Amino acid sequence: MTAIAIVRLKDLFPLIMLSGIYSLLSSGFFVTMDAVDVAFTEAAVGAGISTLLLLVAITMTGRTEHPVRHKPILALVVVTITGGLLIYGTLDMPIFGSAQAPVHLHVAPRxxxxxxxEVGVPNIVTSVLASYRGFDTFGEVVVIFTAGIGVLALLSVVPRPVTVAKINSLNHLLHEQHLILRIVSKTLLPFIMLFALYVQFHGDYGPGGGFQxxxxxxxxxILYTMLFGMITARxxxxxxxxxxxxAIGVLLYGSIGVVSLLNGKNFLDYSILAGDPVAGQHLxxxxxxxxxxxTxxxxxxIIFFNFAGRREYLxxxxxxxxxxxDTSC
Amino acid sequence: MGHYNYWIVIVLMMIGFYIVIAHGNLIKKIIGLGIFQTSVFILYISMANVDGGTAPIFAEGICQYSNPLPHVLILTAIVVGIATTALGLALTLRIKEAYGTIEEEEIQEKDNLDC
Structure with missing residues (x-):
């Protein structure tokens, strides 16, 4: 499997490519396990964004790994013991695919x-995500927001002011190279964005939703930024x-909760938002x-811009x- | 052979764990954490699977669905995972700027010299 190759490789560039392939493979696995929403997310996040971020990071840190000096035997022993114990633990688990497993008997039937x-949305994953466990999801969104702030705090640099003439000359220079890439991706961009909007608003009926x-x-x-340069994208x-x-995304989420609270229902109970409870849930x-x-x-x-901006600054x-x-010599 | 899915999960987890503790390069450690993370995702999704079930989206004539709850948990976990990975990479970049290296041992040596 790809994961084993990842352990052995010293050069980080093929390593990152492999980890992208690994993500794509695991998203294929999720499809075979009937988890279409999850597969969708993994393909977009694992194979797309995280590969990109890792690549930007290695351009700044250098791409080779130094050989380890200490013996890895101790680590191997620790790992084997942990793995052995866990495999012993799986013997007590219900048989894979069994409908009688405890997991399927608690809240899932409801x-x-x-x-x-109760919710009136065909995609059960969406109704659980946004309605039954809306509070959890709110927490996740806040975590993502906090991570964004963290990256901002760690990497942000004030961009240098750039003159219009410089931008024009840069654009001219860039037009000479990657002509095919630019034209193809320029045609693709509106469709990618349209697809994103479709996924956003069709999440109630098919796989998809806000995260994807x-x-x-x-x-x-990010594709636009990569092809046309940071300066144009800024x-x-x-x-x-x-x-x-x-911040507005998080606030929108939180304020919906507060609206239902003010109307005498529980936090994030949407049935009050419209006359009919199901329509309220939909809204x-x-x-x-x-x-x-x-958000x-x-x-x-924010994360990508700060990574790329840092690189420019360095x-x-x-x-x-x-x-x-040069001047001192 | 009813548990082989779980065994694959454990093997993946061992690989990820091994990368995290045996390798000194911080970027590689982050990739290792990613593998570890995916193994947990696969564990949850495998548990959600039901024989003869289908994706949890209502459709005519289907009565057996796989369990939607683990799907929800993992869906959000993936996106949170990328956010935390990005934070980790950001920290790595700052370490590189401060120490000039991202190898754990070299960082330790420099720390010791400072003391």
Whole structure:
């Protein structure tokens, strides 16, 4: 399997490619296990965004791994013992695929049997995600938002002001290279974005939802940034606007909860939002999925922009240092 | 052979765990954590599977669905996972800037010299 190759490789570049393939394979596995929503997310996140982020990171850290000096035998022993104990533990687990396993007997029957009457959304995963366990999902969104803030705090640099003339000359220069790539991806971009919106608003009926849509939308913008350069992308996408949007997504989610609270129901109980409870649930799910989508998109864009911006900044520093050395000699 | 899915999960988990503890390169450690993470995802999704079941989306004429709850948990976990991975990478970059290396042992040596 791919994972074993990952252990052996010293060069980080093929390593990252392999980890992308590994993600794609595992998303294929999720499809065979009937978890279409999960497969969708894994394919977009694991094979797309995380591979990209790792690649940007190694451009700054160097791509070879130094050979380990200490003996890995101790680690191997620890790992084998842990694995052995866990395999011993699996012997008590119910047989794979058994419908009588305890997992399927607790809350799942309620979700499967009643969610059509209570929530009225065909995709059970969406109704559990957004309605039954809406509070959990709110927590997850806050975690993503916090990670975005963390990256911002660790890596943010103030972009240097760039003159219009410089941008034009840069654009001219870039037009010469990667012409085919640029034209093809320029044609693809609107479709990627349209697909993201479809995934966003069709999450009630098919696989999809705010998390996947957010990642796909962010991927479209990252593709644009990679092909047209940071400077152009910064002019198209306002950094501070994106930061405000990330917060607005979380606030939208939270405020839906507060609205239902003020109307005398529980936090995030949407049945009050419209006259008919099922319609209220629909509206609530749509709105919070929108909140999730906005936050995920903005956080992914923030993360990528800060990684790429840092890289630019470091190159700038290096160039300045070299310039200083030249004058001193 | 009813448990082979779980055994694959454990093997993947062992590989990930081994990378995390035996390798010094911080980026490689993060990739190892990713493998570890995926093995947990596979464990949950395998538990959600029901023989003869189908994807949990209502359709005419189907009465057996796989369990939607683990799907929800893992769906959000994947996106949170990428967010935390990004945070880890950001920390790695800052370490690289401060120490000039991302190998654990070299970082330790530099720390010892400072003391």
């Amino acid at each position: 979700y499967i049997n009643d969610s059509m009457q 849509a957010g990642v796909i939308f962010a991927a479209a913008i 002019r198209v996408i306002n950094q501070s606007l994106i930061q405000v949007l990330a 609530g799910i749509l709105l919070i999925e929108l909140g999730v989508g906005i 995920v998109t903005s956080v992914m864009i 190159q700038h520093l290096k160039k300045n240092n070299e310039g200083n050395n």
